[in-house]
Amino acid sequence: MRRVMKWFLFLFTILSLQLNAYGLRLLYAQDKIVAVVNNDIITQKDLSDFLNFLRMQLARQYEGKELEKQVAAAKPDLINKLIDDKLILQEARRTGLKADESRVKAKISEIKKRYGSDIEFQKDIARQGIVQADLEEKFREQFMMFGIIEMKVRSKVVVRPEEVTAYYNGHPNDILTPEVRMITAITLENQDQADTFSYSLKAGQKLDDLVLRYPVTLNKLEVKQGEALRKDIEKVVFKLGLGEVSDPVKIDDQYYVFKLDDLIPPRKPTLTEAQDKIENFLSEQKMQGELNKWLDDLKNKSYIKIIQN
Numbered sequence: 308m309r310r311v312m313k314w315f316l317f318l319f320t321i322l323s324l325q326l327n328a329y330g331l332r333l334l335y336a337q338d339k340i341v342a343v344v345n346n347d348i349i350t351q352k353d354l355s356d357f358l359n360f361l362r363m364q365l366a367r368q369y370e371g372k373e374l375e376k377q378v379a380a381a382k383p384d385l386i387n388k389l390i391d392d393k394l395i396l397q398e399a400r401r402t403g404l405k406a407d408e409s410r411v412k413a414k415i416s417e418i419k420k421r422y423g424s425d426i427e428f429q430k431d432i433a434r435q436g437i438v439q440a441d442l443e444e445k446f447r448e449q450f451m452m453f454g455i456i457e458m459k460v461r462s463k464v465v466v467r468p469e470e471v472t473a474y475y476n477g478h479p480n481d482i483l484t485p486e487v488r489m490i491t492a493i494t495l496e497n498q499d500q501a502d503t504f505s506y507s508l509k510a511g512q513k514l515d516d517l518v519l520r521y522p523v524t525l526n527k528l529e530v531k532q533g534e535a536l537r538k539d540i541e542k543v544v545f546k547l548g549l550g551e552v553s554d555p556v557k558i559d560d561q562y563y564v565f566k567l568d569d570l571i572p573p574r575k576p577t578l579t580e581a582q583d584k585i586e587n588f589l590s591e592q593k594m595q596g597e598l599n600k601w602l603d604d605l606k607n608k609s610y611i612k613i614i615q616n
Contacts, residue, residue, distance in 0.1 A: 356436070406450040
């Protein structure tokens, strides 16, 4: 009996040592330094946290495979982006900027509204390896960076009226208003109903009559290409001719049939109508150029080292 106990104790000791070694390796991997920026370091954990934070922000615009595609596209330049952010944050702190805590709380509340409850929210961010305090700190830093960029860069960007006029005259195709399509979206419960409904509508039966025979939901949509429309829906509705009816489209767990009711073609707006849009575009263009110059200046004054694997 004593021999058996000794054997179990021996196995337990070996297993504990192995688990501790694994834990140390995991901890080392998470704390591994990947870059040094002045007096700050960037660790592997910082990279992971940033990627999770980025995923949460992108999830407001994308989902499924498209979300993963956007996240994957951001990965190659992740260290450089973190270095830029670190430099901007260091400058914000050096200047004494503080984040507005009410804006931080509002941002967290905005995210929580996408969940059924606070418990669901906490579980979801936990699956991504972060807690609410991590999110709050990220938003706090984000607002500080916005503030210093506003102070040091954006406030110095000026777009003159003659620049707006020159762009209006020199880029007629860029300022066209987008094509607008008036769509009737018909939602049905299953494939058979959707097939029959689409066929009947294409054959000339009236929509009002068909609605009385099938359990459907109708929605009138005014859509512009590239604006607030799922890509799988956009792909279908922008192929339709005037009055044309689509084949059934399965989206999530429902089936949709689309009918193009009206079409407003693109047109060239007047200078007055296009002025704000052009001014914003030119301002952002100048802003990006000035931001790059400012960052280059910060980099030239800083110690930066990327530590390769």
